[in-house]
Amino acid sequence: MIRAEYLRFLQTLNSGTIPAEVRRIANIVLQNLDALIPLSTTRGQRVQKMVALAETAWDSIGTEIQPLPAQITEQAAPIVRLKSLAVGPFRGFARQEVFDLASQLVLIYGPNGTGKSSFCEALEYGLLGNVAEAESKRFRNLRNYLENAHQNTFEEPELIGINSEGQEMPIVANEALYRFCFVEKNRIDSFSRIAAQAPARQTELISTLFGLDAFNEFVRNFTPEIDGKYIDLEGAKAKQLHDKRQTLAGSKEQLKDNKEELEKLADEKRKLAHEYRETITFTQMVTEFNGDEEHPGAIKNLENDLQEQIGAKSNVTAQALQALEESIKTNLSDLTIQQGKLTEASQQISFKQLYEAVSQVQQGSPDHCPACKTPLSQVTVNPYTHAGEELEKLHHIAELQQTAKDLEGKIGQSLLELSQIVNICCARLTQNPLNNSQVAPPAKAGIDWWNSLHRPSQDGSTPWQHLQTQVQQLEENDKEIDQAAQQRATKQTELERLRGFAEKITVLQTRRKTADDAVKKAQQTITDFDTENAQLIAEAEAEKEIVARNQIIAGAYAAFVSRLNEYKNALPAQLVADLGETVVALYNAFNRNDSIKEQLASIHLPLEKNQRLKIAFIADPETFFDALHVLSEGHIRCIGLAILLAKNLKENCPLLIFDDPVNAIDDGHRETIRRSLFDDDFFTGKQIILTCHGEEFFKDIQNLLSAERVSESKPFTFLPRLDEQHIRVDFNCAPRNYIIAAQSHLDKNEIRYALSKSRNALESLTKGKLWSYVRRHGDGNLSLKFRSITSEIELRNLTEQLRSKIAKADFSDPDKSRILTPVETLLGLGGNGSSREWRYLNKGTHEEADRAEFDRHSVSEIVTALAQIDGALG
Known part of the structure; x- marks a missing residue:
């Protein structure tokens, strides 16, 4: 698929507007397609390979685009159908098998794993010259994929076709002519999967459906251009020489600039020293800052002073303590008042709780009284309504409760803050009389603890008095810490000022050293350049031709990739x-x-x-x-x-090859798709080759078609493998069409089996084709009788109903006698349907011993009548 699509792309380059270099790149790709396909953009695999190929073959590869392989896309007498396929050894076929395909309809049934895909791949290879599955599985050598794994051999399949003049002719693989003959179930699966993914991937739907995934991936793995990482576009020697010449020219300029820099630095040193102190030189300033062997220097002295630690503040104040005390006392007083009010309303609180409980059980018992279970329709007062009304009246109690709760929260928070102050005092002052008043987690400070702070201790003072004294002491300590911090800040400011000057000193010293070194280096470079670079000058001259060619390669490659992507992006619209x-x-x-x-x-x-x-x-x-x-x-x-x-x-394809539609089609659409393929006019005259692993699907197809058409088809059954590693094919498989099967049994004098298949045929004809025929030309509404709710439709009753509809004078089919006559013949057998044969047709029979024999003549007439009905409806 990749090669075929790439060859079609090449034809778009056959234009005078396309530069010859672009066609040269395209031919290099074609010549090395198998080597390039597995390479991706990872670590530049593809582009590196392209550079190596172009550098090797640029002068030898042609610019002419070769035409498509000699294929006749429009033949004077084109193929109208396949006649035969000889295949093997090939994939699962260990030896040759010959398939007679000389029919407009070829039906192949076989469970999964029996070799149907090998059969379809033989058709694909014979018609297209490639197998898409081999490409998707990354087989670089197609033969390795196609050969039989057990025989390690491979023979080209031989396809014989029939042309429009009825002549037999061997088919030559023609991908352009036959590519759209195949309907791949895997592509439909991928189409539905992509459709279920992000909308951004929807543009891939068409490419996936037509099997262009591999070609798209092949195109995407071409990087847009070749950059300097992969090919020399400037000339390494020329660049090196240019850089050196720039260095030489720069060296002269650098010599001048750095001498000026040294003069400028001397002036900047003087200005910096005078900025620090008017009476000092730059050298003295450096010594004062950095010190000498005897003195550490101003910066070091300040750094040592700042190393001394100052204590951390306690951040407690007497004012805050007093405010906390007043808050606690006020809130305690308010809480006492609120609790008194709640005590007075204690009976109301009980009623409130009762009414709340009643309201809560309403959801579990919405239609009965929660106490006595009396239906609400019988009570004098609805308890839920009454509870709601009373709760509204007691709303002020909830407000009292909430106020008390809020006060308790405020008191708790204040006591927590107070306990933290006590803990701070105990932590900072040793041998503290407040140690016994600390509150250790997880315990919390409460009102009892608050009251204990105001009881006298053994020394006659209350813990509260000790707390007030200690808070004042800590507050004084904090003031001393603030003073020390202020002094420290002053020293820190001075240190930062001196460091700023020190940084400027370092910059000036570094610039001086850099300028001195640059002057020496520039003088040496100017002196040594001509001697050192004689060889480089010669090499730069020699590489000019290579660089010019590389630039042409890079430009041609970029144009090629751009056109290839344009072709890829336009393919869905074309298809x-x-x-x-x-x-x-x-x-x-x-x-x-x-x-x-x-x-x-x-x-x-x-x-x-x-x-x-x-x-x-x-x-x-x-x-x-x-x-x-x-x-x-x-x-x-x-x-x-x-x-x-x-x-x-x-595309007017002569063939439609559909591999296993059961996998590609959901259950709800199989019957309508069968009708579209075989009953509608879409594919009239087209040879259809269909494989499936569903026996019911296989059977339904054969009974959708007329017996005459099925008898003209070519059915094959692929059988499960036994010990032999070879695909087993039943070339004379039993017919799944009921009428053909009935006739076959009758010919063998298997009367009971013939009647059994006749019942199947009658059921299929009446419930399917005949009833549909009646709906098209008359009244399709029937009145049927059933023995029980689980009974099947009795075929005699159904057939009689249909016969009566067809026999009406207003039935619109003028040629209805071709159907009515065999239907009446069928119903006339056995009088009112009491014959053994009709009893069997009507509902079948269980196995019985010593049953009377079925009449062969009657069964023969049944089969003939069914065949006539089928032929008329076909």
């Missing part, structure tokens, strides 16, 4: 151009059982960045919705399938 109406028609066919309001009026596919998959419904065709927001995953899958099938139709 789905003019598909909208067909997609809508197919989607609505898939969802024909939905209401008309849920079917689509139009669809906008995401073709560019930031576009979303938009749909409009028939009920409101002007309003568009984000499809991912309003559709289920099953409907999203239907859109993906509709796009692929629409492309198949748009």
Whole structure:
């Protein structure tokens, strides 16, 4: 897929406006495609490889773009269907098997793991020349993927086709012609998964659906340009020489500039010394700051003074203590008043609690009295209503309680602050009489503790008096600490001032040293340049041609990558151009059982960045919705399938190869998709090759079609493997079409089995095709009788009802006799349906011993009548 798509991209470069160098890069990529595909942008793998390839092949690679491989996309007598496939050894086929595909419909059934995918990959390789799964699994050598693992051999599959003139001809792989013949279930799965992810990824929907993921990844791994990290675009020697010449020119300028710098520095030193003190020189200033062997210097002295620690303040004051005392006393007094009021209202508080309790049980017993369980409709007074009214009256009690609670909180906070002051005093003053008054966590200071502070101690003083004295003492200590801190701040300010001067001294000294060194170096560089750089000058001259070529390579590469990305981004729009109406028609066919309001009026596919998959419904065709927001995953899958099938139709592909639709389609859409494929006109005349692992799906397809059409199809069954490591195929598998199976049993004189299949056929025809036929041309409303609520529809009753509808004069089908006649023949067998055969048809029978034999002639007539009905409805 990558190679084929890249070859199509190359054709866009066949223009006189495209520089030859860009085509040269494109040909280098083509020539080394297998080596480049596995490389990514990680650590520059891809771009480094491109540089190495371009440097090696630039002069030998051509600029002409080779045409697409010799493929005939428009043939005088194009292939209209496949006739046969000879495959093996190939993937799961250890030896050759030949499949007769000479039918418009090829149906292949087999459980998972029996080899259906190997069959489809043989078709894919024979038609396209590649296998997408091998590419996705990173097989660099396609043969390694295709060869049989047990035989370690591989033979090219041989495909024979029938052209429009009816002639047999071998098919040559033609990716451009047959690429849209395949409907991949994995792509539909990926389409639905991406659709379930972030909207930013919706632009990938179309690329994923058409299998362009690998090509997109291949394109993304080209970095936009080649920079100087990977290729020399300036000339390493020339740059080195240029830098040195700049150094030489700079050295002369530097010599001049640094001599001026030295003169400027002398003046700045004088100014700095006079800024510090008018009567001092720069050298004296340096000595005064930094000291000498005998004296440490002013900065060191201040640093030593500032090393001395000052104590931490206690931050307690007599004023704060007094305010705290007054607050506690006031709040205690107010609390006593509030508690007195609450005591007076004690009976009301009890009633309030009672009413609150009644209100709380209302949710658990909303319809009965909570005390006596009497229904509320019978009580004189509703207890819940009465409780609510009384609680409203007692609202002032809640206010009293809240006020008391708030006062208790304020008192508690004040006592906490007071206990912290006591703890501070005890921590800072030793042998403290307040030690016994400390409150150690988790205990809390309470009113009793407050009262204890005002009781006299053994020394005659109360703890409160000691506390007041100690707080005053600590407050005085804090004042002394403030004075020491102020002195320290003054010294700190002076130290910072001196350090500022010291930093300026260091800067001037550093500049002086730098200028001295620069003067010496510049003088030496000027003296030695010509001798030292003779070889470098010669090398710089020699590399000019290489650098010029590298710049051309880098420019051509950037232009190539830009055009490749433009091609990639335009692919989705090209692939789905003019598909909208067909997609809508197919989607609505898939969802024909939905209401008309849920079917689509139009669809906008995401073709560019930031576009979303938009749909409009028939009920409101002007309003568009984000499809991912309003559709289920099953409907999203239907859109993906509709796009692929629409492309198949748009390209007039002769084939439709669908690998295992059971996996790609949800249960609710399988019947309608079968009808779209085989019953509608979309794919008339197109050869359909379909594989599936669901036996019911396989059976339903064969019974959706007429027996005549099924007899013309080619069914195969892939069987579970036994001991042999080879795909087992039943080329003569038993028919799943009930009428064909019934005829087959009848031919073998297996009368009972023929009748059993006839019952299946009758049930399928009446409940499906015949009833639908009646609805199309007449009144499809039937009146059916059932023996019990679990009974199945009796087929005799159903058939008679349908016969009566068809026989009416107003039935619209003018050619109804072709169906009515065999239906009446069928019902006429056995009179009123009492024959053994009809009893069996009507409801089947259990196994019984010594049963009377079924009449072969009657069963034959049944099978014939069913075949006639099926043929007429086919």
